[in-house]
Amino acid sequence: ALERSANQAALEAFELALNALGHLPETRESVAQAIDLRFELRDALFILNRMDAILPHVEQAEALAIQIGDRRREALAALYMSGFYWYTLQLDLAIKRAEAALGIAQELDDTDLIVLAHYRLATALHHLGNYRAATISADKARELVDTKMDRRLFRFGGLVYSFCCSFQAWGLAELGELRRAEAAGRLGMELAEQAKHGYSISVASFGLATGYLASEQWDAAIAVLGRGLEQMELHGVNAAFGWVG
Numbered sequence: 001a002l003e004r005s006a007n008q009a010a011l012e013a014f015e016l017a018l019n020a021l022g023h024l025p026e027t028r029e030s031v032a033q034a035i036d037l038r039f040e041l042r043d044a045l046f047i048l049n050r051m052d053a054i055l056p057h058v059e060q061a062e063a064l065a066i067q068i069g070d071r072r073r074e075a076l077a078a079l080y081m082s083g084f085y086w087y088t089l090q091l092d093l094a095i096k097r098a099e100a101a102l103g104i105a106q107e108l109d110d111t112d113l114i115v116l117a118h119y120r121l122a123t124a125l126h127h128l129g130n131y132r133a134a135t136i137s138a139d140k141a142r143e144l145v146d147t148k149m150d151r152r153l154f155r156f157g158g159l160v161y162s163f164c165c166s167f168q169a170w171g172l173a174e175l176g177e178l179r180r181a182e183a184a185g186r187l188g189m190e191l192a193e194q195a196k197h198g199y200s201i202s203v204a205s206f207g208l209a210t211g212y213l214a215s216e217q218w219d220a221a222i223a224v225l226g227r228g229l230e231q232m233e234l235h236g237v238n239a240a241f242g243w244v245g
Contacts, residue, residue: 002044003154003197011044028068035061035073042080043157046087047199055084075104075113082120083156086127094124111148112155115141119160122167131171138168151191158200162188166207173214181211189224198231205231 001010018037024030038061045054062077078101085094098120105113118141125134141164145151151161165188172181185208192200205228212221 002040002157007044007047007199011041011048011050014041014044031064031068032070032073035064035070035077038064039076039080043155046083047157051087058084071104071108072110072113075101075108075110076116078104079113079116079120080156082124086120086124089127091124091128095121095128098124111144112153115144115149115153115160116155118144119156119164119167122164122171126167126171131174135168135171135175138164138171142168152195158197158203159192159195162192162200162204164188165191166204169207170210173211176214178211178215181214182208185209185211198234201231202228204228 038057041057042054058080065073065077078097082094082097102117105117118137122134122137145161153160165184169181169185189204189208192204205224209221209224
């Protein structure tokens with residue numbers, strides 16, 4: 001349901017699954033499932049802009065990962081905490097948690113986690129106005145995906161590659177590198193459109209539109225932002241309204 005942009009239905013299904021899991025004996029496997037379900041719940045809640053309900057799930061997921069000594073899930077929890085701090089503009093904490101996750105990811109030689117950590121660093125650095133460092137982090141994530149993975153990596157509620165392209169495009173536009181900004185923005189949007197994923201399209205739209213605005217392509221920017229708004233209204237994608245609306 002989440003991959004098909006049925007976000008409210010996904011949230012309800014994840015809640016039912018977590019409740020059902022609570023009736024099973026506690027084993028390492030069931031605890032790992034509980035962690036994963038809390039991550040999935042966070043994604044649905046984030047897309048629907050239910051931010052008040054996110055932190056308890058992520059904190060519990062992190063505590064459970066530490067309890068069972070699962071370093072990979074501990075790193076994922078740190079990345080989700082980084083995302084929460086980023087959204088609430090606690091940017092030093094966002095960077096600190098992303099860097100901690102990157103350290104674990106490199107220790108485990110886990111490419112997925114390394115990509116996700118560079119993306120989280122990119123978003124936090126971007127909000128600090130450090131556009132050069134942010135675009136470099138986004139580019140590192142993109143390069144790893146292009147050389148070692150599938151661009152359809154799905155995490156944080158959508159297509160991570162599209163997210164990276166969007167923030168990279170935004171940062172490049174701020175730096176005046178308009179051709180590179182448009183190329184990155186177009187790539188992110190094309191991937192999101194191919195997947196027909198509403199949240200990914202809405203995130204991709206503001207990165208591409210920022211490049212168009214910087215180069216005074218007003219009609220193109222309006223059209224792209226209109227596409228993002230359309231997806232937000234259709235699928236209840238409320239998280240991106242501040243950038244698209």
